Amino acid sequence: MAVSKTKAARALIAAAKARQFTLATAESCTGGLIAAAISAIPGASAALERGFVTYSNEAKTEMLGVPAELIQRRGAVSQEVALAMVDGALKHSRADIAVAVTGIAGPEGGSAEKPVGLVHIAAAKRGGARLHEEHRFGDVGRAKVQAESVIAALALMQRLLDK
Numbered sequence: 001m002a003v004s005k006t007k008a009a010r011a012l013i014a015a016a017k018a019r020q021f022t023l024a025t026a027e028s029c030t031g032g033l034i035a036a037a038i039s040a041i042p043g044a045s046a047a048l049e050r051g052f053v054t055y056s057n058e059a060k061t062e063m064l065g066v067p068a069e070l071i072q073r074r075g076a077v078s079q080e081v082a083l084a085m086v087d088g089a090l091k092h093s094r095a096d097i098a099v100a101v102t103g104i105a106g107p108e109g110g111s112a113e114k115p116v117g118l119v120h121i122a123a124a125k126r127g128g129a130r131l132h133e134e135h136r137f138g139d140v141g142r143a144k145v146q147a148e149s150v151i152a153a154l155a156l157m158q159r160l161l162d163k
Contacts, residue, residue, distance in 0.1 A: 064088025
């Protein structure tokens with residue numbers, strides 16, 4: 001059985017607090033749900049530094065410094081943009097670890113090359129490792145794509161904390 005977002009968020013906060021690390025999120029298709037999952041846990045204020053909801057391409061550029069040219073060339077839903085988002089989240093925060101999510105939650109917006117359910121997640125540690133995962137959750141419904149993205153993002157942050 002998959003780990004619940006509450007259990008994953010609780011474990012992430014405990015690990016971050018134990019290492020005295022702070023966290024930031026940069027979210028597109030999840031619209032703040034990762035930050036919401038973390039902040040729902042008592043004591044989250046000791047770990048969650050800030051969250052960016054950068055749903056539009058302009059927000060990715062203005063708030064995170066993602067180059068508009070990169071978005072035009074690779075598309076907002078790409079490994080390159082996810083990595084640029086996570087780098088921007090670290091640059092524009094005081095967090096030690098950040099996560100970024102960009103994807104197509106559906107029901108529309110997909111294509112043959114980038115179908116509904118495609119999500120790119122990146123996590124980075126300030127001055128350290130960067131991780132990326134591509135998920136293809138499928139056309140399983142908007143809420144399910146978002147929920148699975150939250151769980152995957154929390155797990156990726158946990159992997160980075162455990163390194």
